[in-house]
Amino acid sequence: xxxxxxxxxxxxxxxxxxxxxxxxxxxxxxxxxxxxxxxxxxxxxxxxxxxxxxxxxxxxxxxxxxxxxxxxxxxxxxxxxxxxxxxxxxxxxxxxxxxxxxxxxxxxxxxxxxxxxxxxxxxxxxxxxxxxxxxxxxxxxxxxxxxxxxxxxxxxxxxxxxxxxxxxxxxxxxxxxxxxxxxxxxxxxxxxxxxxxxxxxxxxxxxxxxxxxxxxxxxxxxxxxxxxxxxxxxxxxxxxxxxxxxxxxxxxxxxxxxxxxxxxxxxxxxxxxxxxxxxxxxxxxxxxxxxxxxxxxxxxxxxxxxxxxxxxxxxxxxxxxxxxxxxxxxxxxxxxxxxxxxxxxxxxxxxxxxxxxxxxxxxxxxxxxxxxxxxxxxxxxxxxxxxxxxxxxxxxxxxxxxxxxxxxx
Numbered sequence: 001x002x003x004x005x006x007x008x009x010x011x012x013x014x015x016x017x018x019x020x021x022x023x024x025x026x027x028x029x030x031x032x033x034x035x036x037x038x039x040x041x042x043x044x045x046x047x048x049x050x051x052x053x054x055x056x057x058x059x060x061x062x063x064x065x066x067x068x069x070x071x072x073x074x075x076x077x078x079x080x081x082x083x084x085x086x087x088x089x090x091x092x093x094x095x096x097x098x099x100x101x102x103x104x105x106x107x108x109x110x111x112x113x114x115x116x117x118x119x120x121x122x123x124x125x126x127x128x129x130x131x132x133x134x135x136x137x138x139x140x141x142x143x144x145x146x147x148x149x150x151x152x153x154x155x156x157x158x159x160x161x162x163x164x165x166x167x168x169x170x171x172x173x174x175x176x177x178x179x180x181x182x183x184x185x186x187x188x189x190x191x192x193x194x195x196x197x198x199x200x201x202x203x204x205x206x207x208x209x210x211x212x213x214x215x216x217x218x219x220x221x222x223x224x225x226x227x228x229x230x231x232x233x234x235x236x237x238x239x240x241x242x243x244x245x246x247x248x249x250x251x252x253x254x255x256x257x258x259x260x261x262x263x264x265x266x267x268x269x270x271x272x273x274x275x276x277x278x279x280x281x282x283x284x285x286x287x288x289x290x291x292x293x294x295x296x297x298x299x300x301x302x303x304x305x306x307x308x309x310x311x312x313x314x315x316x317x318x319x320x321x322x323x324x325x326x327x328x329x330x331x332x333x334x335x336x337x338x339x340x341x342x343x344x345x346x347x348x349x350x351x352x353x354x355x356x357x358x359x360x361x362x363x364x365x366x367x368x369x370x371x372x373x374x375x376x377x378x379x380x381x382x383x384x385x386x387x388x389x390x391x392x393x394x395x396x397x398x399x400x401x402x403x404x405x406x407x408x409x
Contacts, residue, residue: 043079077121317398
């Protein structure tokens with residue numbers, strides 16, 4: 001998934017449409033240069049139609065796939081090519097704008113797509129040098145062939161140079177950003193591990209004293225003659241002492257090497273258990289209802305920190321905005337696992353429901369709005385997806401869709 005927001009493409013296209021309308025009207029009515037007015041207007045109106053279509057697409061999903069982004073940029077390139085064909089070809093001063101889609105592609109899309117778009121742009125430039133409707137700007141205007149050739153060559157070289165230049169810098173920027181993210185995550189994990197180690201050592205130290213007291217009392221009980229006569233009581237005291245010894249050994253392992261302790265629970269786990277753990281972590285007074293469509297026992301998945309964090313964030317939000325309870329529904333099929341989290345609160349407001357998943361978008365003024373943004377990105381990085389909508393009763397619903405292969409069910 002790229003980082004292009006469809007809304008940004010729509011805004012840029014509106015600016016281009018406005019500029020194209022203004023240029024056509026100015027040239028045709030003010031400067032009185034004869035151009036195919038209605039044909040150029042038709043091409044611009046086609047761009048308006050595409051932008052309205054893009055607007056409805058944006059309401060479904062703010063970000064778009066690489067293929068869709070490439071398709072929009074290809075349309076912009078072809079649309080400009082047709083306009084240039086109708087208005088003088090390569091000698092039109094606005095021919096330089098053919099670089100804009102290439103720059104965007106080089107900055108955000110894979111190298112192959114940028115190469116394809118650059119090749120198409122170069123082909124358009126070459127075609128426009130030979131086939132175009134000339135501008136009627138008087139007999140005094142004349143361009144030597146060598147200048148026209150230089151103009152074509154410069155545009156082709158600029159397309160190639162800008163594409164490579166923008167791609168290399170954007171690629172290095174993405175790598176640096178990813179490296180910083182990984183570093184921050186490692187630092188945070190290390191901090192948590194250190195905190196766990198400190199807590200473990202402190203717990204071992206604090207629990208050592210009461211355990212020693214228990215040993216003293218048990219040893220005294222074993223010396224009591226009255227108690228020794230009853231074999232059952234002696235047997236129970238010995239059992240208690242053995243269990244106390246076991247506790248002592250566990251605490252010693254905590255204090256000696258807490259970081260090597262491993263919980264087998266975190267190797268494989270059920271989604272239901274992850275939901276329960278996160279609910280208990282954040283809940284104080286609300287109720288949780290879990291429903292799944294399985295008749296047989298629920299399968300286990302490989303534990304992943306990304307899934308744990310994302311689920312925790314969504315459940316925490318559901319608890320905050322719920323009144324009495326939070327519902328969790330898990331649906332399994334051959335291809336996907338759907339996790340649907342619902343609360344009985346007021347639902348998502350209409351002003352933000354289309355913007356959820358973007359940074360700094362929050363239901364209230366207290367949070368920064370980064371939680372859902374991070375959760376959405378974690379899920380999408382695992383190959384999953386998220387949807388936000390309201391139920392018929394106007395309750396908030398968050399739906400997470402995972403592929404079974406990702407979860408290794």
